[in-house]
Amino acid sequence: MAASSRAQVLDLYRAMLRESKHFSAYNYRTYAVRRIRDAFRENKNVKDPAEIQALVNKAKRDLGIIRRQGLTDVLHSLLKSSPHRPNVFD
Numbered sequence: 882m883a884a885s886s887r888a889q890v891l892d893l894y895r896a897m898l899r900e901s902k903h904f905s906a907y908n909y910r911t912y913a914v915r916r917i918r919d920a921f922r923e924n925k926n927v928k929d930p931a932e933i934q935a936l937v938n939k940a941k942r943d944l945g946i947i948r949r950q951g952l953t954d955v956l957h958s959l960l961k962s963s964p965h966r967p968n969v970f971d
Contacts, residue, residue: 886937889937893937898917903951920940924936
């Protein structure tokens with residue numbers, strides 16, 4: 882693996898782990914971390930540049946999903962704890 886590819890993969894790995902820490906629920910957080918680690922370990926011996934690029938693209942899509950889900954989780958917890966939440970039944 883080229884040095885730039887290796888650096889890109891490590892950056893993605895760290896970013897995915899960092900973003901998964903934003904889940905407020907322990908089960909979601911630990912599941913995300915476990916899946917990320919398992920997926921990267923499973924593919925650590927891939928040598929084919931085309932396959933590496935496909936895996937990097939998939940990891941970028943997954944990072945976007947983790948970011949959106951983490952943001953949704955944070956916003957949901959803020960709305961849930963807000964004392965000025967409107968009552969839709971009034």
